[in-house]
Amino acid sequence: MSHVLIGVGGGIAAYKVCSVIRHFTEAGHDVRVVPTRAALNFVGAATFEALSGNPVSTEVFDDVDEVAHVALGRKADLVVVAPATADLMARAVAGRADDLLTASLLTATCPVLFVPAMHTEMWQHPATTANVATLRERGVTVMTPANGRLTGADTGAGRMPEPTEIGLIGDLLLDRASALPYDLAGREVLVSAGGTREALDPVRYLGNHSSGKQGYALARAAAQRGAHVTLVAGATSDPGEPAGVDIVDIDSAVELEREMSRRARDADVVIMAAAVADFRPVDIAGSKIKKGAEGPAPIHLDTNPDILAGLVQSRAAGDIPRQTVIVGFAAETGDEDGGVLDHGRAKLRRKGCDLLVVNAVGDGKAFGTEDNAGWILTAEGNETALPFGSKTLMASRILDEVAAVVPHS
Numbered sequence: 001m002s003h004v005l006i007g008v009g010g011g012i013a014a015y016k017v018c019s020v021i022r023h024f025t026e027a028g029h030d031v032r033v034v035p036t037r038a039a040l041n042f043v044g045a046a047t048f049e050a051l052s053g054n055p056v057s058t059e060v061f062d063d064v065d066e067v068a069h070v071a072l073g074r075k076a077d078l079v080v081v082a083p084a085t086a087d088l089m090a091r092a093v094a095g096r097a098d099d100l101l102t103a104s105l106l107t108a109t110c111p112v113l114f115v116p117a118m119h120t121e122m123w124q125h126p127a128t129t130a131n132v133a134t135l136r137e138r139g140v141t142v143m144t145p146a147n148g149r150l151t152g153a154d155t156g157a158g159r160m161p162e163p164t165e166i167g168l169i170g171d172l173l174l175d176r177a178s179a180l181p182y183d184l185a186g187r188e189v190l191v192s193a194g195g196t197r198e199a200l201d202p203v204r205y206l207g208n209h210s211s212g213k214q215g216y217a218l219a220r221a222a223a224q225r226g227a228h229v230t231l232v233a234g235a236t237s238d239p240g241e242p243a244g245v246d247i248v249d250i251d252s253a254v255e256l257e258r259e260m261s262r263r264a265r266d267a268d269v270v271i272m273a274a275a276v277a278d279f280r281p282v283d284i285a286g287s288k289i290k291k292g293a294e295g296p297a298p299i300h301l302d303t304n305p306d307i308l309a310g311l312v313q314s315r316a317a318g319d320i321p322r323q324t325v326i327v328g329f330a331a332e333t334g335d336e337d338g339g340v341l342d343h344g345r346a347k348l349r350r351k352g353c354d355l356l357v358v359n360a361v362g363d364g365k366a367f368g369t370e371d372n373a374g375w376i377l378t379a380e381g382n383e384t385a386l387p388f389g390s391k392t393l394m395a396s397r398i399l400d401e402v403a404a405v406v407p408h409s
């Protein structure tokens, strides 16, 4: 059990924080909610008390005998501030301590996550931009807001990321027990995720069990480390909505290849986490294939392009910048020719990428699960175990390795 302090600012998104509180209480953590005075205009203290099971105060002069502003900050393993209003971030940057939340922020030494939410103009104002940059310099993780519906009928950048996304990043900070480095700032990261669908006719396809969760976790974690992320996504099941990530939808391996090879030209890092079908039907029927009296017709298959190997070849040919880091994934099962890791090593040599993440699959492992484990192999022969953990934690460990090899700009 960890101690999670949830600070709530005075923004309309305060109501969504109720789901964030639930996320942490249901995981068994001790949650203390510290709203600002303004936050209580949006959600009442009774709601926060009932959801967290703990008393709620806003003032440093409440519970003076406990010296709450010192106790809460010191005790916390994680502080999540959501919604982080423009005003609250300005107060935090200035080191103000005029309410229980800002005072607690000055005494907290654990990882701190700010989740901004505000109108686009406020988010893009130079004052807010400077405050966010200062918070990040101080080691605070400031989530990139989503694009979407704001308070009224208007839409734009500044929408609070969904509670599940906040929970995932909060869990990541708890797992890492340290701040998330902002070390991919200004980098273009291209990620593929999900499974391809190879059409047979207008209603049927050949597919696979990929949920897209690992690729989405990589996109999510890269965005929170400052990268501009484009996610080329095939078929997925409930992988979340990573905030601040551009998503391009594809169906087939051929479409995926087209998008990846075009977009890789501008990328600093390319991560091929999609589960690409090796084969596709030679013919796609123009109308639904009928049962017929003579039983099913055979399906003839063609081999799909090897996208990962193709990207490496394009880099060698100069179509993709020489310094672009290419990361592959291998979902392997052991067999009579060798174990999972042996197959991974052979694949790395065959494909020629810089890093290869190897997962063991089968027996319910990796596909569709919330957790993962594996190894990350480098072209130089280094092998690092990726211990069992959430796919977000695995993503952040993979990005630790990626950030170490991305050339400095």
Ligand SMILES: Cc1cc2nc3c(=O)[nH]c(=O)nc-3n(C[C@H](O)[C@H](O)[C@H](O)COP(=O)(O)O)c2cc1C
Residues within 6 Å of the ligand: 008, 009, 010, 011, 012, 013, 036, 037, 038, 039, 083, 084, 085, 086, 087, 088, 089, 091, 117, 118, 119, 122, 151
């Ligand atoms: C209806 C309403 C919605 C608001 N929503 C936001 C918001 O989403 N983000 C924001 O930065 N400020 C918002 N504000 C302004 C803040 O409430 C105001 O700046 C307040 O001083 C913030 O207090 P805090 O520092 O305790 O968060 C809103 C105000 C109102 C009246």
